[in-house]
Amino acid sequence: xxxxxxWGVLAxxxxxxxxxxxxxxxxxxxFTVHTFTVDAVSYINGWHMWVPLDAVRVGFLFLMSCxxxxxxxxxxxxxxxxxxxxxxxxx
Amino acid sequence: MHSRLxxxxxxxxxxxxAGLLLAGxxxxxxxxxxxxxxxxxxxxxxxxxxxxATSATIGSAAATASSTGAGMTVTMGGTAxxxxxxxxxxxxxxxxxxxxxxxxxxxxxxxxxxTNLCNSGVEIVCWPRDAxxxxxxxxxxxxxGVTSTQSLAVNETAxxxxxxxxxxRAGWVSVTRxxxxxxxxxxxxxxxxDRTGRCWRFQGSGDAWQSTASGYAKLLQASGxxxxxxxxxxxxxxxxGTWTILRNQKGTDYGDGSWxxxxxxxxxxxxSSAVDSWQHKxxxxxxxxxxxxxxxxxxxxxxxxxxxxxxxxxxxxxxYESQPSWPKYxxxxxxxxxxxxxxxxxxxxxxxxxxxxxxxxxxxDYPADPADAGTPDAGKxxxxxxxxxxxGTCVLRLWKLGTVAAEDLDCFDVPSACRDWWSERAASPAxxxxxxGTHVVALTECYLYRPTFETATAAEQGTRTEDDPAHANPDGxxxxxxxxxxxxxxxxDGTCPPKVGFLSFLNPFWLFETLKxxxxxxxxxxxxxxxxxxxDWCTTAPGVLMCAVDELLSPWAEVGQGVDEADCLGGSVPxxxxxxxxxxxxxHPWQACNEAAATISGFWIPLSSGAVYLSSFLLGARxxxxxxxxxxxxxx
Numbered sequence: 001x002x003x004x005x006x007w008g009v010l011a012x013x014x015x016x017x018x019x020x021x022x023x024x025x026x027x028x029x030x031f032t033v034h035t036f037t038v039d040a041v042s043y044i045n046g047w048h049m050w051v052p053l054d055a056v057r058v059g060f061l062f063l064m065s066c067x068x069x070x071x072x073x074x075x076x077x078x079x080x081x082x083x084x085x086x087x088x089x090x091x
Numbered sequence: 092m093h094s095r096l097x098x099x100x101x102x103x104x105x106x107x108x109a110g111l112l113l114a115g116x117x118x119x120x121x122x123x124x125x126x127x128x129x130x131x132x133x134x135x136x137x138x139x140x141x142x143x144a145t146s147a148t149i150g151s152a153a154a155t156a157s158s159t160g161a162g163m164t165v166t167m168g169g170t171a172x173x174x175x176x177x178x179x180x181x182x183x184x185x186x187x188x189x190x191x192x193x194x195x196x197x198x199x200x201x202x203x204x205x206t207n208l209c210n211s212g213v214e215i216v217c218w219p220r221d222a223x224x225x226x227x228x229x230x231x232x233x234x235x236g237v238t239s240t241q242s243l244a245v246n247e248t249a250x251x252x253x254x255x256x257x258x259x260r261a262g263w264v265s266v267t268r269x270x271x272x273x274x275x276x277x278x279x280x281x282x283x284x285d286r287t288g289r290c291w292r293f294q295g296s297g298d299a300w301q302s303t304a305s306g307y308a309k310l311l312q313a314s315g316x317x318x319x320x321x322x323x324x325x326x327x328x329x330x331x332g333t334w335t336i337l338r339n340q341k342g343t344d345y346g347d348g349s350w351x352x353x354x355x356x357x358x359x360x361x362x363s364s365a366v367d368s369w370q371h372k373x374x375x376x377x378x379x380x381x382x383x384x385x386x387x388x389x390x391x392x393x394x395x396x397x398x399x400x401x402x403x404x405x406x407x408x409x410x411y412e413s414q415p416s417w418p419k420y421x422x423x424x425x426x427x428x429x430x431x432x433x434x435x436x437x438x439x440x441x442x443x444x445x446x447x448x449x450x451x452x453x454x455x456d457y458p459a460d461p462a463d464a465g466t467p468d469a470g471k472x473x474x475x476x477x478x479x480x481x482x483g484t485c486v487l488r489l490w491k492l493g494t495v496a497a498e499d500l501d502c503f504d505v506p507s508a509c510r511d512w513w514s515e516r517a518a519s520p521a522x523x524x525x526x527x528g529t530h531v532v533a534l535t536e537c538y539l540y541r542p543t544f545e546t547a548t549a550a551e552q553g554t555r556t557e558d559d560p561a562h563a564n565p566d567g568x569x570x571x572x573x574x575x576x577x578x579x580x581x582x583x584d585g586t587c588p589p590k591v592g593f594l595s596f597l598n599p600f601w602l603f604e605t606l607k608x609x610x611x612x613x614x615x616x617x618x619x620x621x622x623x624x625x626x627d628w629c630t631t632a633p634g635v636l637m638c639a640v641d642e643l644l645s646p647w648a649e650v651g652q653g654v655d656e657a658d659c660l661g662g663s664v665p666x667x668x669x670x671x672x673x674x675x676x677x678x679h680p681w682q683a684c685n686e687a688a689a690t691i692s693g694f695w696i697p698l699s700s701g702a703v704y705l706s707s708f709l710l711g712a713r714x715x716x717x718x719x720x721x722x723x724x725x726x727x
Contacts, residue, residue, distance in 0.1 A: 003612040008620035015624030021632035030639045034426045037646040045654050046662015049683040049692045052700035053651025059707030066711035070718045
């Protein structure tokens with residue numbers, strides 16, 4: 001109850017902040033490209049007898065995760081280096 | 092162009108030589124030339140002219156020739172169409188005679204495509220195909236009612252007509268040469284000319300210019316051998332009657348030997364100066380549909396959000412009804428943010444005639460709100476009425492109005508306040524309200540919540556959760572076995588909470604329950620909190636970019652998902668249409684159904700998967716190691 005109430009307050013604040021921005025809609029070409037991409041993915045899925053699609057997907061997601069982690073670590077080290085009073089770049 | 096022209100003539104020479112060797116001595120004024128199959132023979136006009144030949148035998152079919160003026164028409168079998176024969180009467184001089192010419196290059200290529208690709212290697216669905224039908228490019232043994240064609244020699248100016256009688260299901264495109272004058276190539280009659288001064292005209296039976304006999308009609312587009320594309324609009328009729336492509340040839344040294352190539356039944360006719368043949372096989376509309384034609388399932392989903400409507404489609408692999416098992420209906424999913432309004436599965440059988448070629452075998456429509464009948468929202472999906480509900484964030488919830496401090500209470504948050512809502516609603520219907528997200532809907536929509544907030548029996552205690560409340564039928568009737576009234580919660584099978592007493596606050600059970608109620612949020616409560624802010628993230632300026640990126644990239648997360656491992660055909664590539672109103676087939680270049688390919692695929696996939704996993708792991712580990720400096724070189 002308490003947490004839900006806090007969540008509701010935060011959501012309301014967030015909603016108020018967002019209401020300060022102009023509203024817009026996704027352009028139609030986004031859906032067109034999406035549909036085209038879905039068709040392309042469907043076509044690529046037809047290669048499943050010769051291309052290890054599952055492995056490619058998992059490998060790609062793993063590499064993206066590692067890249068994100070690397071960025072986080074580097075960002076943390078850069079931020080930390082601002083408070084260590086020297087020592088050069090930690091990037 | 093010249094080299095091909097020379098090559099085609101070289102091909103003709105051996106045939107001619109063989110024919111001449113077989114020919115007997117020519118009687119004065121009369122010559123008989125017997126030529127073996129194939130049925131395409133090119134005889135330079137000068138040769139026949141010098142022999143004064145008036146007849147030729149092609150294979151076993153007797154051919155007669157009629158010569159009027161300086162032209163000659165050789166008819167094989169059947170009877171030449173009147174229009175074509177009449178056209179053959181015109182000539183401006185020169186001597187040319189030839190019998191059916193198929194063009195070695197085009198015939199051979201067509202034969203290769205039709206035979207080899209349909210039988211082995213790349214999988215092509217050739218439909219239909221039987222002994223009486225020939226795939227485009229094949230030359231059947233006999234051509235009933237087909238008039239032979241005539242080649243054109245370089246600088247030849249004579250006019251010869253070529254016609255076909257398109258009876259049955261096969262025919263040959265033919266060409267007619269006419270003088271390039273006002274009579275044959277008048278302005279405004281759909282005649283075009285290229286830079287060499289050639290004039291083309293299409294003619295069908297019963298119409299001097301662009302006729303259509305019975306049967307289907309096709310547009311013909313011819314390209315000039317030189318100078319780019321020249322379009323000739325003509326009409327090809329096939330099942331009955333005849334049609335003729337008339338090409339007026341002035342005579343140059345650039346491709347008099349051009350021939351007409353039919354790219355497709357409903358497609359284009361192009362010319363090239365490759366060979367001396369004016370004839371090409373046209374694959375006409377098929378006869379009766381095959382008994383067990385190839386079919387596919389096509390699943391289509393209508394996805395909506397506000398005014399946006401899109402269709403998601405997915406096809407299954409090709410299958411035959413005679414197979415022991417058929418592929419399952421393919422799954423479709425809407426793009427994120429759009430809701431599914433209609434789902435249908437069609438059985439596509441291109442070999443059948445309309446409408447049997449496209450049959451809906453299963454369909455589902457989102458049940459619209461009956462309260463919208465007669466309003467502008469009639470039949471609409473909630474995502475069409477309220478765009479914020481398209482992403483599935485809206486939930487049907489029961490509210491009690493104006494209770495504590497005039498606040499509305501969500502019955503799912505405070506079930507005790509709505510315990511008797513079913514019996515109270517009749518007495519005071521305005522007390523309760525049914526909402527879909529933040530939108531009020533008819534109270535009848537919440538009738539399925541009739542028993543949801545009632546106190547459970549001892550048997551139900553401890554088993555029912557907030558996420559799995561008891562439900563009634565949508566009309567409010569209770570299903571069989573519904574729990575009855577409450578009993579003493581202290582009794583039962585030990586799952587009931589302990590009795591409430593003076594010292595209950597010391598009881599760990601109640602302590603835990605109190606803290607749990609106060610601090611542990613429920614999913615429904617979190618959803619209600621988010622919904623109360625009425626935020627549609629994707630319509631806000633900060634969110635639209637992220638939503639757009641999600642829309643564009645999210646399909647790539649589906650790579651490799653939903654793939655039917657038992658489908659050895661892989662993806663399909665459609666073949667161009669060659670018949671008027673039917674798609675003509677598809678090929679499966681990635682198929683691994685035959686033994687060799689299946690074996691290779693069976694070894695390759697695991698090996699390549701392992702390689703991908705290993706290389707991904709090594710790359711990722713290297714990235715992380717570099718970040719923490721673990722791959723620094725060891726000092727010497």
